[in-house]
Amino acid sequence: MTLDLTGRTALVTGGAQGLGEGMAHALAAAGARVVVADLQDDLGEKVADALEGEGHGFVHHDVTDEASWENAVTAATQDFGGLDVLVNNAGVEISSLIVDVDPKDIRTMLEVNVLGTALGLKWGLRAMRPDGVAGNGGSIINIASVAATIAFPGIPIYSATKSAVDRMTRVAAMEAGKLGYGVRVNCVYPGLVPTAMGQGLAVDMAKLGLFGSPEEAVAAVVELTPSGRLGEVADMADAVVFLASDQARFVNGIGLPVDGGMGM
Template sequence: MSVPALHGRTALVTGGARGLGQGMAQALARAGASVVVADVLDEEAAETARVLAKEGVTAGSVHLDVTDEAGWEAAVAATVEQLGGLDVLVNNAGVEVTALVTEIDPADLRRMLDVNVVGTALGMKHGLRAMRPGGAAGTGGSIVNVSSVAATIAFPGIAGYSATKSAVDRMTRIAAAEAGKLGYGVRVNCVYPGLVPTAMGMKLAVDCAGIGLFDSPQAAVEAVVAQTPSGRLGEVADMADAVVFLASDAARFVNGTGLAVDGGMGS
């Protein structure tokens, strides 16, 4: 029986400077992987890499705006150069802008589409190119995309965000089918995180109250908990451990699917 272990593996995590991405980078490192932290927040990404290095992990950081294709090419090349390969890609970078459907700002919607959808698509494009036979790494691997429970439920205030995270789910499954048919040796899956009290998660609660959907941010949080059979919000470690599982050989026959890590909220 396999256990989630990543000794000798190399990983690139987008949006890895803080929040869920930082937790995912830490969990991958603690499972034995060497990690490159990619983010637009250069100082925070470098600090996360320094903390990992102090724990005896080979770690580095790279600037990456996931909407920029040249940036992706450079980030993947830097990862292969720094770590000697690329076995795991976590497409975690994302943005959320809360709005009633009647108040959607096209610029905000385009921003979410650009980061959450285009950014994930470019990540899969360049991750698959590097991992497939003949690529810069060329030994196969695992791609884990971060979708959201928002892709599986109808929660008010997040129509645009839900749309983008639903797109991540569909792209994940198609990429897995293509990679399998073409013999890339790369599994592609996604996770559906529930609400986690990170800065981004709590901003959602504040914004939902701000547009009149709930009496207060606490009421918004309580509404999420009330819909969650596990009776609590998620924790960063809940999401990070799921990513480690999907990246590892313990999930060797898990492919083209989405793993709900939402306490049952989307059931």
């Protein structure tokens, strides 16, 4: 089955590295015009330049800022042909035991993971609905985490924010359906992937005394995973392309685990 996104424009937040970069490449390979959105200008522009095909670009974007969202959506619709797919991928993870949580770190994760996703839903739905600047409906894909479905130690606030992403996804899907927006809203629960964030998490688990070493932390994740391995960027990117495609036309309001069975 070939997933074809030719003629569609996709905006990917946090697209300059890690999962977001992989998702941008996968969407471009499926034929979409991709707008890479990130705070990291140099990295983001390099990713946009390296995407397969033509018509891609980069926009400086802070997901916690309302004006920045308006600018990103305007750029997508005016400079890149519309907005058909929005991937709310940008996120941060700061590890801590519950007894040591820092209010500053809590606010950071709430701002990026919860507020950032909420604003993405707001501006994505406004643009895609029939009276919006794009106006052709579409697909919004929020990136949650397997942490939203399991009780893994050391990431209490991150887990809570990703649970919030799941709940917002389902409410947004219901609202969009009831109001006739023509927009499907889904989320993905990625398992642990050895990106910079994933590797940092393993190191943090050892520093917190939860595991004897980063390698032990990784081994524990693999042990909890029926597929017997860590996730790969391509695993997550392919799921995003599927949810963006017509093959997922009746898939709406779900959380799709792409975790090798870890969260079952």
